[in-house]
Amino acid sequence: MNSKYLSLYGDIVSKIEEGTFPTNSKLPSESSFMEEYDISRDTVRKSLQLLEQNGYIHKIKGKGSFVLDFSKFNFPVAGLISYKEMVEKLNLHSKTIIHKLELETPDSNMAKLLDLTDDGKVWRVFRIRQINGKKIILDKDYFKSEFVSNLTKEICEDSIYGYIEKELGLQIGFSNKEITVEPCSEEDKQLLDIEDFDMVAVVKSTVHLIDGSLFQYSESRHRPDKFKFTDFARRTW
Amino acid sequence: MNSKYLSLYGDIVSKIEEGTFPTNSKLPSESSFMEEYDISRDTVRKSLQLLEQNGYIHKIKGKGSFVLDFSKFNFPVAGLISYKEMVEKLNLHSKTIIHKLELETPDSNMAKLLDLTDDGKVWRVFRIRQINGKKIILDKDYFKSEFVSNLTKEICEDSIYGYIEKELGLQIGFSNKEITVEPCSEEDKQLLDIEDFDMVAVVKSTVHLIDGSLFQYSESRHRPDKFKFTDFARRTW
DNA sequence: TAGTGGTCTAGACCACCGT
DNA sequence: CGGTGGTCTAGACCACTAT
Known part of the structure; x- marks a missing residue:
């Protein structure tokens, strides 16, 4: 992770975030x-x-590079980021409740979602995210035991991604996400402070390691009034 | 648009989409x-x-480049794509109803969203998207008249983006999107076939030209059961 | 060991922008 | 015109994967 271009990248990000390179200002030129x-x-x-x-x-060709306005879309759920990273970035008062943590044989549906052909087992982790005293998010994660052999309550309460990357040395590569709005299930009503809402925002995703292997499926169910997803897109030709 | 790397890119995309380079297969090496x-x-x-x-x-370093499974996330709302492009890609039966089309002086809220300081005018276009006979999406678009001086019913029924890019020669650069779930407004209930739903999925976005100038704000309101957004993300360091 | 992708260099020419 | 970013080249060395 010590390449020259990454360290320059990091320097510039810091300077943008701390205001040394302010919004809408021109960055120094490439030659400088x-x-x-x-x-x-x-x-x-x-x-x-x-x-x-x-x-x-x-x-912009002929003119230079300009700092975009970050404040308009600073919510980092876009991209790949863990709940813990998000909470820290946004300074939220949050608590994680482990509702389920078990190693099991997947049903046929989950086996298909995780591309499991043999009789591998799967960790099923259900976590409830409480923010400012309210149960807002239900995270249902499924990990292939082939990659994650052991999980404890402590790890799940802290950060599974942290554990996977730092302890196990696995590298997260990419993910596919799908966002939909679905009717509340009984489970949602029981586990979340759902109030009068009858729908939830659902983010389903598959996560792959850097070598391309699929290792996680997850479903994150959000109370609709607290859900926000932001995205930055460029036109490609 | 005739650079060597773009034409190679286009060739490979075609070969992936038509199956010459099948899913999960190894691409030829860089040297080949x-x-x-x-x-x-x-x-x-x-x-x-x-x-x-x-x-x-x-x-993957040392191994090669591999074709990812596209079928799992083939819905192209992610990124920057117009409604017309989407309908064509997915072969939908769709109809666009122009509900409103007027050039007006923006209120203070819209002036702020569009970064309008002087007394520029704004095109307000409300379109209802009907899919398989049901009114599913309400698109509320606001364009700065400084960039788009003239809009007609015909243009709005066809593709505003097509008009902007092909006729006006403006180039779309990038956009910020925000997805939320909101209670139905009276307007939603009147204009859409909303059935019993009391919430809508809302995509708000600002769109910039390639020179960085902000030229459009839009709000797209979807019946929740028909809404789906997909995203592909890589872990960046 | 041979093949692959990852990083880095030094130099070239072009297109676009402002003065 | 000088300054900027965009494309392209030829070559180097490294790290990782396979056999």
Whole structure:
């Protein structure tokens, strides 16, 4: 993780977030980054490309690179981020309640979702996320035991992703997400402070490791009034 | 739009979509693309990077590039795509009803959303999208008249984006989206076949041109049972 | 060991923007 | 015109995977 372009990327992100490079201002040119960091132009361009991809800046031919307004879409559920990272970033008062934690043989539906052909087992983890005293989110996660052999209540209360990445040394690669709005199930009503709502926002996703292998399926059910998802998109040709 | 890397990108996309490069198969190596197209390695890498960004392939160091399973997330609302493009891609039976089309002075709220300081005018376009005979989506679009001076019923029924890009020669650059779930408004109930639902899925977005200027705000209100949004995300460091 | 993708360089030419 | 970003090249070295 110590490549030159990533460290330049990190520096620029910090400077944008702390205001050294303010919103709408022009970033230093590629050539000035070349001099300042004593690296080649291509390496600078790689950093800027990452910044552009992630919505930090916008480049205009002949003019320069400009810092985009982040405040308009600063909610980081877009992309791949864990609940714990989100809570920390947003400074939320939150509590996680472990409702279920068991290693089981998956039913045929789950076996299909996780591409399980043999008789592998699956960890089923149900967690309730309480924010400001209200039970708002029900997270239902399923992990292949082939990758995650052991899970404890402590790990689930802290951060499963942290455990997977730091302890097990697995690297998360990419995920597919699908957002829908569904009627409340009985389970939702029992486990969440659902009030009078009769629908929930549902985020279903499959998560893959960096070598492409599918290792998790999850379903995150949100009380509709507390749900927000943001996305940054570029037109591709 | 005729760069070498884009044309290689297009070729590979076609071959993936028509099955010449099947799901989960290994793509030819970078060096074989170099030979076949007689281009440098960096140019090949640029194409592959675009493919990876858009979720077509996944690269693994030491092994190769692999075609991802597209069928799992083939709904292209993610990213920037117009309603017309979507309908065509999915072969939907659809009809657009123009409910409102007027050039007006924006109220203070809209002026703020569109970053309007002077006394510029705004096109307000409300369209109802009917799919398989049911009114499912209410699209409320606001365009700065500074960029779009004239709009007609015909243009709105066809594709405003098509008009903007092809006739006006403006290039769409990027957008911020926010998805929430809100209670039905009276307007929703009147204009849509809302049935018994009392909530709608709402996608709010601002759209910028390639030079960074903000030119559109829009709010798309969907009957909740017909709403689906998909997203492909990579872990970035 | 051979093949693959990942990082980095130095240099070239082009297109676009402002003065 | 000088400054900016966009494309492309040829070559280098490295890290990882397979056999």
